[in-house]
Amino acid sequence: MYEGVLQNLIDELGMLPGVGPKSAQRIAFHLLAAEPADVKRLAHALLEVKDKVRFCRVCGNVAAEEECRICRDTRRDTHVICVVEESKDVVAIEKTREFRGRYHVLGGAISPIDGVGPDDLRIRELMTRLADGRVTELIIATDPNLEGEATATYLARLVKPMGLKVTRLASGLPVGGDLEYADEVTLGRAFEGRRLLDV
Amino acid sequence: MSLYRDEGIVLRTHKLGEADRIVTVLTRRTGKVRGVAKGVRRTMSRFGARLEPFTHVDLQLHNGRTLDVITQAETIHPYGEALVHDYPRYTAGSAMLETADRLIMGEKEPALRQFLLLVGGLRTLGSGGHEPRLVLDAYFLRSLAVAGYAPALEACARCKAPAVRAFAIVAGGVVCGACRPAGSAVPAGETIALMSALLKGDWATADASEGRHRAECSGLVAAYLQWHLEHGIRSLRHVEREPASSTTLD
Ligand SMILES: [Zn+2]
Ligand SMILES: [Zn+2]
Numbered sequence: 001m002y003e004g005v006l007q008n009l010i011d012e013l014g015m016l017p018g019v020g021p022k023s024a025q026r027i028a029f030h031l032l033a034a035e036p037a038d039v040k041r042l043a044h045a046l047l048e049v050k051d052k053v054r055f056c057r058v059c060g061n062v063a064a065e066e067e068c069r070i071c072r073d074t075r076r077d078t079h080v081i082c083v084v085e086e087s088k089d090v091v092a093i094e095k096t097r098e099f100r101g102r103y104h105v106l107g108g109a110i111s112p113i114d115g116v117g118p119d120d121l122r123i124r125e126l127m128t129r130l131a132d133g134r135v136t137e138l139i140i141a142t143d144p145n146l147e148g149e150a151t152a153t154y155l156a157r158l159v160k161p162m163g164l165k166v167t168r169l170a171s172g173l174p175v176g177g178d179l180e181y182a183d184e185v186t187l188g189r190a191f192e193g194r195r196l197l198d199v
Numbered sequence: 200m201s202l203y204r205d206e207g208i209v210l211r212t213h214k215l216g217e218a219d220r221i222v223t224v225l226t227r228r229t230g231k232v233r234g235v236a237k238g239v240r241r242t243m244s245r246f247g248a249r250l251e252p253f254t255h256v257d258l259q260l261h262n263g264r265t266l267d268v269i270t271q272a273e274t275i276h277p278y279g280e281a282l283v284h285d286y287p288r289y290t291a292g293s294a295m296l297e298t299a300d301r302l303i304m305g306e307k308e309p310a311l312r313q314f315l316l317l318v319g320g321l322r323t324l325g326s327g328g329h330e331p332r333l334v335l336d337a338y339f340l341r342s343l344a345v346a347g348y349a350p351a352l353e354a355c356a357r358c359k360a361p362a363v364r365a366f367a368i369v370a371g372g373v374v375c376g377a378c379r380p381a382g383s384a385v386p387a388g389e390t391i392a393l394m395s396a397l398l399k400g401d402w403a404t405a406d407a408s409e410g411r412h413r414a415e416c417s418g419l420v421a422a423y424l425q426w427h428l429e430h431g432i433r434s435l436r437h438v439e440r441e442p443a444s445s446t447t448l449d
Contacts, residue, residue, distance in 0.1 A: 146283055
């Protein structure tokens with residue numbers, strides 16, 4: 001344990017994902033030794049991100065304005081929506097340059113054991129987007145693990161009466177992982193070889 | 200560091216750091232074990248889907264200071280595959296895993312009967328022969344029985360009188376008119392018969408039961424389970440009941 005303010009910082013850092021007590025201590029001492037201007041810049045960036053970044057009112061992706069860059073882009077195909085769990089999955093898919101439609105960010109995956117059900121995700125918003133019949137294909141790109149697969153099952157069943165084409169990223173993505181860790185080539189191939197989901 | 204080997208069902212996983220997971224497994228010989236799987240979230244991980252919930256795995260672990268480290272995992276049976284493409288079965292299975300995790304509190308205390316019960320429950324759920332909620336309720340009743348909390352269903356839980364009228368969670372099952380505490384439920388006789396059938400594994404009776412008795416049974420069993428666990432089962436809220444028309448009587 002350290003004196004008040006330093007311990008405070010270590011505790012705060014320790015609450016970040018992936019940062020254990022040891023790493024928190026290392027980061028804190030690094031900051032302590034850093035130039036004041038560098039630390040100010042970091043502090044400013046932290047405050048600014050909370051202040052300026054929000055979530056797109058259409059797709060739920062991170063955005064600097066009411067709507068994200070992708071939803072505002074008129075060149076994007078409005079007939080296809082790709083459903084992902086997190087904003088970082090949008091980044092991963094954009095890198096492949098395989099997809100020219102729009103996204104829908106759910107904000108997670110269905111995981112009953114963690115108390116996360118369909119109502120805790122942005123599924124109602126997705127249904128609203130699909131209601132006008134413009135979208136003809138829904139690509140479900142949730143993570144290739146159990147929760148992602150169960151979420152895909154749920155969505156496919158839910159939109160079935162709407163009669164649109166529902167596809168799932170092809171295998172080649174070894175199951176068990178997070179989408180954000182897939183390399184561009186594998187992910188690109190998974191997009192090309194997506195298969196129809198039949199429920 | 201010493202190495203050991205066991206087989207078990209993956210109950211749940213938690214993200215750890217950048218790409219690792221803490222995996223909770225109910226094993227055949229060792230009981231409940233928590234181990235770290237390094238790099239498992241990378242899509243090229245050598246573990247692949249072997250450490251996903253529901254999977255029956257053969258494991259090799261290193262005894263660690265706080266957590267054991269999983270060094271090898273081979274799939275014995277991927278129960279999740281049959282469940283994940285059927286939402287009612289997936290949610291029922293999730294409630295099973297959560298209950299096993301809650302019911303078996305201590306780590307590394309052998310719980311062979313609970314392990315066998317869970318394997319049996321997942322197999323039955325995946326085979327699709329019975330309504331998932333019935334399979335779940337049967338699992339609840341039997342795992343409670345193994346834990347020493349079997350509800351009395353034939354005679355009064357307090358005085359053993361044969362004439363029973365109500366179901367009282369605090370009394371431990373059905374009670375007679377004289378022993379009945381205030382506020383106890385008065386379920387239909389068929390509902391008690393259904394609970395009894397599920398506890399004994401009498402599927403002919405269970406499959407032939409009516410929807411309203413199944414719903415009443417589920418309500419009582421859930422309340423009884425959560426009272427004994429002194430804890431809510433989070434998955435239960437998300438368990439779906441299959442429409443009665445789609446259940447088969449085989
Ligand atoms: Zn957007
Ligand atoms: Zn009595």
